Amino acid sequence: MSPELSPTPRSTVRKSARARTDRADLHAVLDAGLVAHLGVVVDGAPLVLPTTYGRVGDTVYVHASTGAPSLRAAAGHRVCLTVTLLDGLVYARSVFHHSANYRSAVLHAEARPVTDPQEKLAALRALVEHVTPGSWEHARGPSAKELAATAVLAIDTSEASVKVRQGPPVDDDADVEAGTAWAGVLPVTQSWGEPQPCALLPVEAAVPAHVRDRG
């Protein structure tokens, strides 16, 4: 796949200063996020649900119970998968120019049900390792019954847009000169808290390194 994103009318970013056109930027946003919002159309109306995901090359995978109605609405149909990372709140000198610093990726694709057992296993591994790195080796792997109860959808990243806003507010000159209001950025950061061991663990169970030292 080309290292550059080739915008279609659907994936063209309006404010071009915020658009990123490298596939590497797309991968960076997808890899930094934990939760995506998956949009499907049900009876002509949009439905947007949060989901975790994983990436293998140019494909994003999501999963759900085989009984999930949203999954049935997505399989074989057009979907939109969006990942947004909020980096800061932008305080401007006017309320009009208030903004947010963020990175977002928007994928447009037909969701392909994954039926090949090898691809399905690789997709689930990518998903688990994206959300909880180290868990695929540490925890018990999926049984045949568990695999049968899990549906996986593949979402191709060919048609995608990436937007990034960063930096200070962009105010009108008159407001800057007036100097009556503060302006700047309040960064938003996400961090891990102290691991909370399950009460059913043996008392001597230590928090393993892949959880304790998660970056």
Next chain:
Amino acid sequence: MSPELSPTPRSTVRKSARARTDRADLHAVLDAGLVAHLGVVVDGAPLVLPTTYGRVGDTVYVHASTGAPSLRAAAGHRVCLTVTLLDGLVYARSVFHHSANYRSAVLHAEARPVTDPQEKLAALRALVEHVTPGSWEHARGPSAKELAATAVLAIDTSEASVKVRQGPPVDDDADVEAGTAWAGVLPVTQSWGEPQPCALLPVEAAVPAHVRDRG
């Protein structure tokens, strides 16, 4: 409006143990979030875009430039607005039972363009005060030209669902007894960084309390 959410087929939560049915729970999730994902249907396909929002009573407001195509696709049409708060990653003894702790709210409504000047101003105030509390009084208010360039949509919260997952992993008994894997929750927290003043501010400008002491 009733203090209880009345699920429609669309807003019925499948895993009922995770469903919340109080309007107060809906408001709590909406008030705790900063970014929503708005789903619209464009040419039969879903489009999901991140946006900030504000709430006044039982109405959520979003805004955009009057020139934004996504806004034109939403105005007067069915939309889905989803707010998700990630609270933790759930490490289970099997990869199958890995999960996430989260709170989410999903609204289904027809997006109503706000044309009344008073409602529009109140909506923008709610939006600014939700994302950047204190800014409406501190910064310059919107000019007539800025108001004309801003479109506001109202999204009613009547048809809504709220889901909450919290607590430890739910593992199979055999995996708990085997005791071969760690299990627990890694909390995810969002916090503010140090305010970054705009370089064009007078050097003596102090960070105001509504930014410095933001809770």
